[in-house]
Amino acid sequence: MAYDEKLRALADSSRRALYESLAREPAYTATLAEESRLSQPAVSQHLKVLLEAGLVSLQRDGRRTLYAARPGALxxxxxxxxxxxxxxxxxxxxxxxxxxxxxxxxxxxxxxxxxxxxxxxxxxxxxxxxxxxxxxxxxxxxTAERHGLQGSELLLLDAINLTPGHSLTPSQLQMRLGLTKGAVTKLMNNLERLGLICRSASQQDRRISHVALTTKAQGTLKTILDHHEYGADHAAAKRLTANGLTQLAHLLQHFHGLMEEELARRAASDKSE
Incomplete structure (x- = not known):
């Protein structure tokens, strides 16, 4: 049966990775070898198996061969x-x-x-x-509730903590957290009441304020880190190999970027209607 060959061909993780790459876009053997970090002879052998299974097609381009996933092959x-x-x-x-x-x-x-x-x-x-x-x-x-906070408040503290100088303006916090001005103001008011942030006017422009962490807030964030209070997502990420974690981070970054592009395209399309 035809699907037997396809199952055998895709049983190898390296071949699956090559096929998934070709399913995204056609590529030359050298490009696939560079991206997969396999030797070119190894890539050629894997491509031969995929070709014989009917999963990919090839097109000669001078001395080079362009491979592509066959539509409907699966x-x-x-x-x-x-x-x-x-x-x-x-x-x-x-x-x-x-x-x-x-x-x-x-x-x-x-x-x-x-x-x-x-x-x-x-x-x-x-x-x-x-x-x-x-x-x-x-x-x-x-995690936030264990420290008397809301999840969004903990995210705000983390955003400030990861900024050089541990200081951000309210506008920067809006962009970083993807929240409205009113929502950020409400969060800051509560965190200031709890003694976790302090606000000060900019010396260059008194209309602009800077939001900084207090010593108490830094202690809270350190306690969360020291006591391993982060969720299962952090623990699961640490169980990945270093290479696997890097690949996942790059894939998610790329996927996130594509989503942002699609959202921008749809927003522009809505405005033009």
């Missing part, structure tokens, strides 16, 4: 896996998070089967980010 495989998942017992609410993650993978395959031509990874990525975002928000809320 359709039969997705259909086969979708048939298997149809007979899989449904995941009941309340099961451990490991089962929830499996459920997302299964749901992604069903989604692709329901909407032919769609990449199941698009669904899987957005659903995992949504689930992980909820965990991160919950952990932030719990």
């Amino acid at each position: 359709d039969e495989l997705v259909s086969y896996l979708g048939g298997l998942t149809a007979a899989t017992p449904s995941i009941e609410p309340g099961l451990p998070h490991a089962f929830e993650a499996d459920a997302i993978a299964l749901a992604a395959l069903r989604w692709a089967r329901e909407w032919p031509g769609q990449d199941p990874n698009v669904y899987a990525v957005t659903q995992r980010l949504l689930l992980m975002g909820r965990h991160v928000e919950r952990a932030l809320k719990e």
Whole structure:
């Protein structure tokens, strides 16, 4: 069966990585070798397997060869896996998070089967980010509450702490936190009442104020770090290899940038209508 070859071809993690790269955009062998940090002969051998499995196509360009993922190459495989998942017992609410993650993978395959031509990874990525975002928000809320704070207040303190000189203007805090002027003002008023920040007028322009951390706030942040009070996201990130963590950080940065571009494009489109 055709999908047997595809399964065998994608069973190797290096080949999967090469195929995923080609699924994003066509590339030459040398480029793939540089990006994957594999030797060029190793990349060529992996590409040969992917080519024989019908997952990629090639186009000669002089002495170079341009490879690309073949459109629809995974359709039969997705259909086969979708048939298997149809007979899989449904995941009941309340099961451990490991089962929830499996459920997302299964749901992604069903989604692709329901909407032919769609990449199941698009669904899987957005659903995992949504689930992980909820965990991160919950952990932030719990950590903040242990110190008598709201999650947004802890984020504000962290934003100031990570700035050279430990000082920001209210406008800079608005941009950093993505909050309205009124929301930032409310947070600052409460933190000032708790003795965690202090505000002072700029010597260059008295209309501008600077917000700085107090010694008490710095002590609070140090306590959180020393007692490992950060959430499961921090602990999970530390369990990744150094290379894996770097790759994840770069991928998330790129994905975040693409989201910002899409949001800007949609905002511009709305204004033009």
